[in-house]
Amino acid sequence: MARPSSALLLLHSSCSSSTPLHHHQTRRSPHGQSSFPIRTRTNPVRLSIVEAQADVRKEDVIVVGAGIAGLATAVSLHRLGVRSLVLEQAESLRTSGTSLTLFKNGWRVLDEIGVGDDLRSQFLEIEGMLIKSSDGRELRSFKFNDEAEGQEVRAVERRILLEALATQLPPDTICFSSKLAKIERAATGETLLELGDGTRLLAKILIGCDGIRSPVAKWMGFSEPLYVGHCAFRGLAVYPNGQPFEAKVNYVYGRGLRAGYVPVSSTKVYWFICFNSTSPGPKISDPSVLKRQAQELVRSWPSELLDVIKLTPDETIIRTPLVDRWLWPVLSPSASSGGVVLAGDAWHPMTPNLGQGACCALEDAVVLARKLAGALESGPSSVQDALRSYGRERWTRIFPLTIRANIVGSLLQWENPVVCTVRNNVVIPKLVRLGPLLEHTNFNCEPLK
Numbered sequence: 549m550a551r552p553s554s555a556l557l558l559l560h561s562s563c564s565s566s567t568p569l570h571h572h573q574t575r576r577s578p579h580g581q582s583s584f585p586i587r588t589r590t591n592p593v594r595l596s597i598v599e600a601q602a603d604v605r606k607e608d609v610i611v612v613g614a615g616i617a618g619l620a621t622a623v624s625l626h627r628l629g630v631r632s633l634v635l636e637q638a639e640s641l642r643t644s645g646t647s648l649t650l651f652k653n654g655w656r657v658l659d660e661i662g663v664g665d666d667l668r669s670q671f672l673e674i675e676g677m678l679i680k681s682s683d684g685r686e687l688r689s690f691k692f693n694d695e696a697e698g699q700e701v702r703a704v705e706r707r708i709l710l711e712a713l714a715t716q717l718p719p720d721t722i723c724f725s726s727k728l729a730k731i732e733r734a735a736t737g738e739t740l741l742e743l744g745d746g747t748r749l750l751a752k753i754l755i756g757c758d759g760i761r762s763p764v765a766k767w768m769g770f771s772e773p774l775y776v777g778h779c780a781f782r783g784l785a786v787y788p789n790g791q792p793f794e795a796k797v798n799y800v801y802g803r804g805l806r807a808g809y810v811p812v813s814s815t816k817v818y819w820f821i822c823f824n825s826t827s828p829g830p831k832i833s834d835p836s837v838l839k840r841q842a843q844e845l846v847r848s849w850p851s852e853l854l855d856v857i858k859l860t861p862d863e864t865i866i867r868t869p870l871v872d873r874w875l876w877p878v879l880s881p882s883a884s885s886g887g888v889v890l891a892g893d894a895w896h897p898m899t900p901n902l903g904q905g906a907c908c909a910l911e912d913a914v915v916l917a918r919k920l921a922g923a924l925e926s927g928p929s930s931v932q933d934a935l936r937s938y939g940r941e942r943w944t945r946i947f948p949l950t951i952r953a954n955i956v957g958s959l960l961q962w963e964n965p966v967v968c969t970v971r972n973n974v975v976i977p978k979l980v981r982l983g984p985l986l987e988h989t990n991f992n993c994e995p996l997k
């Protein structure tokens with residue numbers, strides 16, 4: 549894929565050259581503690597940090613996290629004429645990670661923010677799916693467009709998706725090596741951020757797109773996401789001379805274990821294995837061990853799947869415990885508090901069983917940007933109304949979807965032999981209709997302008 553070299557430079561630079569985030573001096577106490585105002589009984593009212601300290605960089609809109617949600621939000625805001633600063637803890641855009649399957653709702657958003665066709669030209673359109681049992685017996689096949697008209701399914705490499713989004717942003721929008729370490733509400737109602745290197749920033753609006761372990765969500769009172777009882781291996785196989793598969797998603801269902809593989813492009817095939825495990829298990833960083841474990845799980849399964857795993861460079865293989873968080877009405881905090889708001893996994897981590905996490909993060913981005921841009925000129929209360937309105941609108945979409953994804957995962961991870969026999973011989977071949985299962989991919993993406 550040819551890309552302008554300036555764009556590549558942008559993807560690996562930090563803002564520090566022209567907007568010296570890293571050059572701010574941090575005032576620290578002699579004990580090395582941050583000089584954030586501390587609310588104690590003896591010191592209940594202190595000057596606003598902004599009045600008190602001149603070395604705080606002020607920004608209207610700060611986005612934390614240069615993942616899919618953060619970049620898509622920044623691009624959407626940029627399209628609407630709103631500048632934002634994106635803080636990313638990593639040194640560059642995430643280069644690890646395999647692929648994501650994006651459904652038509654994701655594509656509507658990517659079209660709206662102007663990167664759909666660039667990505668389409670690089671990734672195959674997937675026409676249908678084929679379901680097999682672990683002994684290789686074909687249980688059912690579907691064509692997406694026979695089941696749900698207008699469907700568009702492609703597996704997209706995460707790295708390329710992130711690059712496509714990042715190249716839409718003005719230079720110096722993304723600040724790498726900028727890990728959010730501390731958050732505090734300033735007396736002005738704005739949000740004060742401290743980065744790992746001590747840099748301090750003050751944001752009128754803070755958009756937390758910092759993923760499943762979001763520090764912003766934690767600060768807002770959200771609970772940790774819960775482990776759902778299964779983990780996933782993922783990898784990206786490489787076929788330098790061309791991959792041999794039809795443009796279909798292939799699923800293989802076993803007992804408490806399932807796998808899938810799907811062609812991504814003419815030379816790459818994405819695969820996953822989901823397996824039950826009572827605990828998330830220890831973190832394993834040696835990818836060759838991960839590969840052996842993945843192969844071991846499906847060693848007697850169809851050889852096609854084993855070949856795909858064999859042709860996977862070790863370093864692309866990852867293992868992820870699957871988690872989600874159900875946003876119960878009343879019990880869960882709202883998506884926004886004052887000028888702070890969440891999007892993507894930071895707000896609604898969901899299991900990947902419907903392939904909707906990233907699609908919903910993209911949806912969040914355009915809805916949030918449209919509401920925010922509309923309100924920004926009218927002042928603080930209008931901005932807060934806009935953020936609340938975003939939270940209400942999106943909650944009705946993502947709460948049921950999170951539960952649905954969880955239930956689908958639980959059904960597919962069944963271990964009981966009788967239930968699996970019924971599933972493979974009755975439910976899948978005779979009862980399942982794909983159309984209703986894809987209804988959640990309908991999303992009316994209103995124009996950004």
Ligand SMILES: Cc1cc2nc3c(=O)[nH]c(=O)nc-3n(C[C@H](O)[C@H](O)[C@H](O)COP(=O)(O)OP(=O)(O)OC[C@H]3O[C@@H](n4cnc5c(N)ncnc54)[C@H](O)[C@@H]3O)c2cc1C
Pocket residue numbers: 612613614615616617618635636637638642647648649650726727728729757758759760761762763780782868870891892893894899900902903904905906907908909
């Ligand atoms: C096994 C699996 C398969 C999946 N398959 C699909 C699929 O097929 N289709 C689909 O739509 N979705 C899928 N998903 C879900 C999808 O990966 C996520 O929903 C999506 O990545 C969420 O994007 P995000 O930007 O919200 O979070 P992330 O991609 O996690 O990005 C968060 C960013 O914030 C940064 N960050 C975190 N903390 C800080 C900090 N303190 N300071 C600064 N930066 C910080 C991180 O470095 C990261 O860059 C899958 C998920 C899993 C686990």
